[in-house]
Amino acid sequence: MCVSQTAMPVLTMKVCPVHPIGRRGTPQAGREEHSVRRCKADAEQTRLKILEAAEMLFAEHGIARTTLEQIARAAGVTRGAFYWHFKDKTAVLSALYERSTAPQLALIREASEQADLTDPLAFLECSGTRFLSVFAADKCQQRMHRIMSNAAMTEETAAWLAEANVELWRVFQRLLARAGEAGQLTDELTPDEVAVSLMVMFNGLLNEWLRSDRAFPLDTLGAKLLHHHITSLRRNGGAA
Amino acid sequence: MCVSQTAMPVLTMKVCPVHPIGRRGTPQAGREEHSVRRCKADAEQTRLKILEAAEMLFAEHGIARTTLEQIARAAGVTRGAFYWHFKDKTAVLSALYERSTAPQLALIREASEQADLTDPLAFLECSGTRFLSVFAADKCQQRMHRIMSNAAMTEETAAWLAEANVELWRVFQRLLARAGEAGQLTDELTPDEVAVSLMVMFNGLLNEWLRSDRAFPLDTLGAKLLHHHITSLRRNGGAA
DNA sequence: AGCTACATACATTCACGTATGGATGTAAAT
């Protein structure tokens, strides 16, 4: 028996002919039935609503456990609207990545260009502190971090993760090699080892903060720990 | 049309006589057809094979993207065997958690009991270093860490994560409070803040190591960074 | 013989993708 049903409470259904009437003859309330296509701006609006809804649901339940129906409902539309704006679930993920992580990555890339090479450690501390406080205030970035950190496994997201981290790693490596040449680093650690410790520090801070459900103040305590750690990386332990 | 048939002889099945042959008349190779139930030990053996296969697949592709069919095939059995040993997919996850994280957690709990309270920082460095080298050599622990860190979102796994981290947090808090009373900590940071920095350090090291695909030597470099960091947390920066 | 330890077949659900249609905006034609 495939069909069966016949008695399913589908809700939504509407046995009565709604479309012939309506439109004009039923000003029963301020509610417009379900008008589609108002203008071009409205279309972009629903696209954004879909992205917003997907971001929330992905961050809360994970990508795999989020269905297109849930996304559409949360956005106030149906799957029809979803499929008009996006090819499939991965397309939404790409769009979310584009509008969040990618520009953020470009910003890192740009900042590293005009870095202060006379005191790389100070530059790292300064921009790192700023990044932490921005991140702490930006719910959107936090959600994307959650999504991406739990979305590994698939080819595409893994590549994104790798890309972002490799980029960050290169920046650290470049700045710390410079600091090493300038004799600013402690001689207990090589520049590459210091870079590892900073990667651990940054990603660790973000992960722990989110995992602990914001159990500590990321901006103030993060800056404090970052300052302490970077100070300890300077030659003679910053005791000068 | 879906309905169709209706005239099919339901159940009863077995049109073709597949089973009569084999069994005895075909010693064509050393392959035994598909013998089931050899002895009690064999049953436990297949149960372990299933757990093993699930652990590998979960760690590689994530839990949601791993199907029971894949697990069964990788274990050399069918889904029938799976459903005999486990209720569903979450039951395997529970079993994996029990045999890996839980005992490891108990070990932490026990170690914290007999901690050297005269020099908590030295104790933390010592046991932390040992933990890192053990973790670096234990593929099983690494897989479980990957699985758990990407399996958040669901109620159960999130609770497990919380449990383990809260436990670790309590140990850190207790030991560092003691160190603070003994005047061993730098006065730049409170004991709780130091605890946060150590949580960040530990989890950050494990996450970065796995994420970077073992790009650095966790045991040696981890010990080095841990030593450097803990030294920097001592009063007067360990410069005594 | 009965229970154990599976394999195999069957039923069902559920999310996905697609096909379709309808309503409205928009531009061209009259």
Added chain:
DNA sequence: ATTTACATCCATACGTGAATGTATGTAGCT
């Protein structure tokens, strides 16, 4: 200014497969 024609935006309905869960058969230990 209407009317016409068409593209856009979206809802609805349908088909499909893949994964799950269950029912049943069955060989072998004990």
